[in-house]
Amino acid sequence: MSEAHLLKQALRAVLSGQQRAAADHHRPAWHLAPPVGLMNDPNGFIHFNHRYVLCYQWNPLACAHGAKFWGQWSSEDLVNWRHEPLALAPSEPYESHGCYSGSAVDNQGVMTLLYTGNVKFDDGSRTAWQCLATRDEQGEFHKHGPVLALPEGYTGHVRDPKVWQHDGLWYMVLGAQDQALQGKVLLFRSPDLHQWTSLGEIAGSHLNGLGEFGYMWECPDLFELDGSSVLVVCPQGLAAEEWRWRNTFQSGYFCGSFDYHSHQFRHDEFHELDLGFEFYAPQTCLSADGRRLLIGWMGIPDGDEFFQPTQANGWMHTLTCPRELTLCGNRIFQHPARELQQLRGQLSQFAGSAQTLPALAVDSAELELTVSGACELDFAEELQLAVHSQGVTLRRNNLRTGEPETRDWRGEARTLRVLCDRSSIEVFINDGEAVMSSRYFPAPAPQCHFHGTGQIGLRHWSLRQCVVE
Numbered sequence: 001m002s003e004a005h006l007l008k009q010a011l012r013a014v015l016s017g018q019q020r021a022a023a024d025h026h027r028p029a030w031h032l033a034p035p036v037g038l039m040n041d042p043n044g045f046i047h048f049n050h051r052y053v054l055c056y057q058w059n060p061l062a063c064a065h066g067a068k069f070w071g072q073w074s075s076e077d078l079v080n081w082r083h084e085p086l087a088l089a090p091s092e093p094y095e096s097h098g099c100y101s102g103s104a105v106d107n108q109g110v111m112t113l114l115y116t117g118n119v120k121f122d123d124g125s126r127t128a129w130q131c132l133a134t135r136d137e138q139g140e141f142h143k144h145g146p147v148l149a150l151p152e153g154y155t156g157h158v159r160d161p162k163v164w165q166h167d168g169l170w171y172m173v174l175g176a177q178d179q180a181l182q183g184k185v186l187l188f189r190s191p192d193l194h195q196w197t198s199l200g201e202i203a204g205s206h207l208n209g210l211g212e213f214g215y216m217w218e219c220p221d222l223f224e225l226d227g228s229s230v231l232v233v234c235p236q237g238l239a240a241e242e243w244r245w246r247n248t249f250q251s252g253y254f255c256g257s258f259d260y261h262s263h264q265f266r267h268d269e270f271h272e273l274d275l276g277f278e279f280y281a282p283q284t285c286l287s288a289d290g291r292r293l294l295i296g297w298m299g300i301p302d303g304d305e306f307f308q309p310t311q312a313n314g315w316m317h318t319l320t321c322p323r324e325l326t327l328c329g330n331r332i333f334q335h336p337a338r339e340l341q342q343l344r345g346q347l348s349q350f351a352g353s354a355q356t357l358p359a360l361a362v363d364s365a366e367l368e369l370t371v372s373g374a375c376e377l378d379f380a381e382e383l384q385l386a387v388h389s390q391g392v393t394l395r396r397n398n399l400r401t402g403e404p405e406t407r408d409w410r411g412e413a414r415t416l417r418v419l420c421d422r423s424s425i426e427v428f429i430n431d432g433e434a435v436m437s438s439r440y441f442p443a444p445a446p447q448c449h450f451h452g453t454g455q456i457g458l459r460h461w462s463l464r465q466c467v468v469e
């Protein structure tokens, strides 16, 4: 379909749907959400010319997955965002079924996107092209077409290029499925972002000492953090166990060391990045002052997403807050980006046994707690956060079945930081040792009630609204 046609369709969808979406009481006050339609992965996250640019997988035409566009926002401070012109629409034959996920780099002052052109055929098969686009001085993106065809030995599931520069050369990791239906991460190198040479598989199912580890790996991101190499990746096909891998698909990381001469990545075991109900496909970038920032999709691609009530108002999903990453041993700690403190309004403080604390507004709020003993935070009778001797448990009723469902972190919770925004909470345990992110859909003006005999010290801030301009 022509680009003009797609853009007209997208504009019509926004014009006719944005008021209804904006009036939804589940719409976040300060998280990023699509104006209309379905959003999934964050893409093209970069600090460029004094601004953060953040694109996103977007179907503006329906609350459904499908031929994705790239929407675009930018921000000076990670808090106040503005809409930017749509970055990519799936208008060309090599991206007929979607401009899929990818990343942005600064190539001598030219912002350059590498993304996947997804093409599906009538027989149900597909192929993928890794494509390049550049942004001009006016902010317009120009597509240069495919720079890499499907590598031999893999199915049509090869996608999500994450590109970075090292010693004057460009490197790219891709998520892939091999012909034996094993998930892999592929590495390529280029002098100019156009000519790519394969350097082989750096991680995957049945590699580096891993056993069977999923049929497809999506959205890889390889970076240095505090002296180690970290591979963030989303393996699909891990069987759920009692305490881990409970969501339909996982999102986590391997910590180790990557050698630019041998192209070997030695790593230890896989750890999930977030133990809540909704988290997937994160992407990182470096801040101006060298912090590694991560933003994820507060969603999971599975059937249950279509039971979320916002669909009736024509929009679906939000991103997580931006998080700063640090490494402690071989574990990633996540902290809400310090810029978010700008959102803080009035502060109230409380202390005492949980059951004596007053109910608190959690429409748009931050809670900082020290905890000793068992207690439960009940968010509007829709989502419960329990701290107990085994760890922390999140509980809610499944939107599809109505049955209770839980997610757990095991360990000793001493502090909690909970960021609340209309229809989501992000729980940071023990200064970022673990995170649990979840959507929930309360009636307007949700409150948190405290139960239990555990002792709590609590600071509560209301967070100001921060609309996208």
Ligand code: FRU
Residues within 6 Å of the ligand: 040, 041, 057, 068, 100, 101, 116, 159, 160, 218, 219, 280, 281, 301
């Ligand atoms: C992850 C993902 C990516 C793909 C994109 C399509 O959520 O499946 O692998 O590029 O979404 O929207």
